Amino acid sequence: MTRRGRVASGQPTIADVARHAGVAVSTVSYVLSGKRAISELTRSRVLASIRLLGYHPNAGARALASRRANxxxxxxxxxxxxxxxxxxxxxxxxxxxxxxxxxxxxxxxxxxxxxxxxxxxxxxxxxxxxxxxxxxxxxxxxxxxxxxxxxxxxxxxxxxxxxxxxxxDFHRAGQLCVEHLAGLGHRRLALLGAPAAVYERGTGFAHRTRAGVIEAAARHGVDVVALPCEENAADVHRRVVGLFARHPDISALIVQNEAAVGPMQAALSALGRRVPRDVSVVAVCPDQFAEHASPRLTCVPVPAxxxxxxxxxxxxxxxxxxxxxxxxxxxxxxxxxxxxxxxxx
Amino acid sequence: MTRRGRVASGQPTIADVARHAGVAVSTVSYVLSGKRAISELTRSRVLASIRLLGYHPNAGARALASRRANxxxxxxxxxxxxxxxxxxxxxxxxxxxxxxxxxxxxxxxxxxxxxxxxxxxxxxxxxxxxxxxxxxxxxxxxxxxxxxxxxxxxxxxxxxxxxxxxxxDFHRAGQLCVEHLAGLGHRRLALLGAPAAVYERGTGFAHRTRAGVIEAAARHGVDVVALPCEENAADVHRRVVGLFARHPDISALIVQNEAAVGPMQAALSALGRRVPRDVSVVAVCPDQFAEHASPRLTCVPVPAxxxxxxxxxxxxxxxxxxxxxxxxxxxxxxxxxxxxxxxxx
DNA sequence: ACGGTTTGTCGAAGCGCTTCGCCAGCGTCC
DNA sequence: GGACGCTGGCGAAGCGCTTCGACAAACCGT
Incomplete structure (x- = not known):
């Protein structure tokens, strides 16, 4: 019996590799980690043995000895x-x-x-x-x-x-949206944000975007209405309809809620407002999503x-x-x- | 120096716990694993020490010794x-x-x-x-x-x-959709499926649903058109419009493509077909998504x-x-x- | 009172790896 | 030509845990 009192795992160990290559265990380890110089000859012999035996270092042992789990x-x-x-x-x-x-x-x-x-x-x-x-x-x-x-x-x-x-930088992202729209001549905007719960628990990105939007709007002398928005079609519809009922002269929407985009477009079209003819839309969402929407959305991509x-x-x-x-x-x-x-x- | 030649990790080890509780290392181990009987007295002493020292077993060591990484x-x-x-x-x-x-x-x-x-x-x-x-x-x-x-x-x-x-059981799911629609009296259906690439690489769920739909349609004497569908609004629109151009008498749609649902509804409404008055829709998608759509979708939920x-x-x-x-x-x-x-x- | 179980605990041998210290062999430099 | 520094390799000591065998002590029936 060459080794091991218990059941064999089947996997070759570093000792098997060392024996096969005719070197010390530590040498194999150094070949693998590159932490000490090893002659090219030994190196290639060890690597050949590793490949031949199908050796894979045991993660647990490595973590234990090196104090790094990788x-x-x-x-x-x-x-x-x-x-x-x-x-x-x-x-x-x-x-x-x-x-x-x-x-x-x-x-x-x-x-x-x-x-x-x-x-x-x-x-x-x-x-x-x-x-x-x-x-x-x-x-x-x-x-x-x-x-x-x-x-x-x-x-x-x-x-x-x-x-x-x-x-x-969601603050800057909010500013960018406003700057773009203000640059186009829009004077009354709305921000269709994340669900209320997201603001309530203080999730940073939602707050920061909103702050950026409001700050830039003030700076550009633009009015903005910010409201949260749930992720179901019915709520989005209600919000959009209500929004235009109260502020019929809003000409652009900033949306930071992927799930709301589709329903929002439906609501707009139900109201007879076309994008971008009657209402411009800027989204803060993954680029791919904006690209796949119809019409393709101007957006500030979230570079996940x-x-x-x-x-x-x-x-x-x-x-x-x-x-x-x-x-x-x-x-x-x-x-x-x-x-x-x-x-x- | 009580232990360790190298740098201390800061974390207490099982040996620290054993020493603190005045027992052997193995006893602590058995308290933790429950693999041997330990007297209530010893048990509670050990547990107290564990809590007091803030001991957490080292995952690597455990994996190495037990041959299980958990x-x-x-x-x-x-x-x-x-x-x-x-x-x-x-x-x-x-x-x-x-x-x-x-x-x-x-x-x-x-x-x-x-x-x-x-x-x-x-x-x-x-x-x-x-x-x-x-x-x-x-x-x-x-x-x-x-x-x-x-x-x-x-x-x-x-x-x-x-x-x-x-x-x-996606095959059965496909059948269910057809059975529901056939039961309502629909005679011409269409399946708006996954993107073409999904079928091409032989992903099981898409094939199985389609097979179930086609099989049940034949059994119920119902016509069905099955077509793949990309995940962008433009393609969905094109497909839906084309579909009704070729088959104006289709009265129900089965959709297995979450991203297509919104655009599909938009396309239907653009065609002047209302859901469910003119076209019924059954989706195969997460329940929550169906619940949040408008109108709320009849669906076969995927119980992820x-x-x-x-x-x-x-x-x-x-x-x-x-x-x-x-x-x-x-x-x-x-x-x-x-x-x-x-x-x- | 005495073998035979149970029950509870201990000590020690690894698990497979990294890393430290050591050393042999060589070239190098005054 | 001896002190010195490199280079390349070896051996062994752990890393912190599980688990096996051993073994007192307590408990049992007789």
Whole structure:
């Protein structure tokens, strides 16, 4: 019996590789990690053995010995009012770019709450944490600060001290929408926002967009009505009809609610207002969605993939003890399509 | 120096707990796992120490020693034509129910392909694998068979031998739609299906629904036109208009494409056909989506959460070496709402 | 009072890997 | 030509946990 008192796992171990290549275990390890110089001859012999035996390092053993799991956690929201496609795009971007850094991604939902975070972080299941759907006064923030593991927030809480946050500059995005519309000559706008619940729980992006819209409107001498909007067709219809009943001279809409776009268009057409002839529409939503709508929507895209990449890159840098900025805001840009034009034409 | 030659991690270890409670390390382990009888007195002393020290078992060490990572992998698709909200619902259901079995979820995207699967499985990063978006002749299927780790497919490949699959019975779902409409008196139907690419790559659910629809239509002596449908408003519009141009007497639509529902309704209303007065609509989509549409849609809901729970439960049973059925098909049910009625009323 | 179980606990041997210290062999430089 | 520095490799000590076998002590029936 050469080794092992218990049941064999079937998988070859680093010792098998070492024996097969005629070198020491540590040499194999150094070939794999590149942390010490290894002669080209030995290197290729070891690599050949690895390939031949179909060796894959055991993740648990590696994590135990190196104190690095090569896994990061991604905490996703699952509650109502989230932009599902955005979240999904974001998640895939995170997985893809984490793999580019030789890390895997552990998926958590926020419903296990802070306890879940503590469990995986303290248990060394993950090296770092990415948190989505951050609220202005998020309960997880104090925990993240004390956790002792690198973390990156997607979204901005009120107090960003000692944190690392990345997000689209939604304030600027709101401004961009207004500037575009004001530039076209619109004087009365409305913002069809996220569901009321999203504002109530203090989700940053909704507040920041609204603030940007209102601020820019004031600056450009433009009137704006901001109202939240649920994600069902009936509510959207009611809101839009009510809006134009109270403010018949509104000539442009800013929409930050993907689910509302379709129903909104239906409501407008029911009111006999055509886009963009009678009403211009600017959306804050994934580019692809705007592209697929009819008419194609002028929009400020939410660069979910770019945010995901940035978040991963930031957490990796923190893992390497680099200093990173507390806040990274990506500059939004506005893509002009077919849903906006000058009013009264 | 009591322990450790290298840098302290800060986290208390099981040895710290044992020392604090005045017992052996193995005793603490048995308290935690419950695998041997421990006196109530000792048990409570140990638990008290654990709480006091804030001990969390190290995942890597545990995985190494026990040969179980307590993690399952979830392979999600990220390509076009997938039903994003369904996937998302599914993912959260998987995470939630995995946690109920004391497991975490590692997120993979299918773009790393079979190599990714092999890596995590061989490396013992995960104990089992859940694979979504299965094609009829999926390249990953042979790999799963040889992988030596429990796996569950969400969706049905052509050959299910030696596999475990779970899905909604889409064939029956298609039948249900037709039966409902035929029962109302409709004689000419159309199926607005998934994007063409989805059929082309042999994704099971699309094929099976279509087959069920066609089969039931033949059985009920009903005509049906089945056509794929892209996810952008312009294509949907074109298809719907073309459809009624060629078949003006079609009185009901079956839709299996969430993104197409809104544009379809818009197209119908542009054609002057009202739902359900002139055209009845049955959707195969998440219940919530149907509920939020206007009018509320009669639908066959895709029970993403239930499928997720089932998938986790199956993989857990396989982890415990239980025998499980090769194929689990959940029975669909049809929810009648406001989008269907008898024709010509 | 004495074998035979149970019950509760302990000690130690790994799990498969990383990493530290050590050293042999070589070229190099006054 | 000896002190020195590299280079390439080895051996062994853990990392923190689970689990197996051993074994006192308590309990049993007789």
């Amino acid at each position: 896994v990061i956690a991604l905490v996703l929201p699952l509650r109502s009012g989230i932009q599902v496609p955005v979240v999904m795009q974001f998640a895939t971007a995170v997985v893809t770019s984490a793999r580019g850094h030789d890390h895997d991604v552990l998926l958590l939902t926020s419903d296990e709450g802070p306890a879940g975070l503590r469990r995986i972080a303290a248990g060394a299941l993950v090296d770092g944490v990415l948190v989505m759907d951050v609220e202005l006064h998020d309960v997880r923030v104090p925990l993240l600060r004390e956790l002792g593991r690198p973390s990156v927030l997607i979204g901005l809480p009120t107090d960003t001290r000692q944190l690392t946050c990345v997000d689209l 993939e770019e945010i995901g990449r940035q978040a991963v890159s930031l957490v990796m840098r923190k893992l390497h003890d680099e200093l990173v900025p507390e806040v990274t805001l990506l500059p939004p840009r506005l893509t002009v399509r077919d849903s906006t034009s000058s009013p009264g034409r | 993690v399952i992998a979830l392979v999600l698709p990220l390509r076009s034509g997938i039903q994003v909200p369904v996937v998302m619902q599914f993912a959260t259901a998987v995470v939630t129910s995995a946690r109920g079995h004391d497991h975490d979820v590692l997120l993979l995207t299918s773009d790393e392909g079979p190599a990714g699967l092999r890596r995590i499985a061989a490396g013992a990063l995960v104990d089992g694998v859940l694979v979504m978006d299965v094609e009829l002749h999926d390249v990953r299927v042979p790999l799963l068979r040889e992988l030596g780790r429990p796996s569950v497919l969400i969706g049905l490949p052509t050959d299910t031998r030696q596999l475990t699959c779970v899905d909604l 959460e239930e499928i997720g729970r089932q998938a986790v439960s199956l993989v857990m049973r396989k982890l415990h070496d239980e025998l499980v059925p090769e194929v689990t098909l959940l029975p669909p049910r049809l929810t009648v709402r406001d989008s269907t009625s008898s024709p010509g009323r």
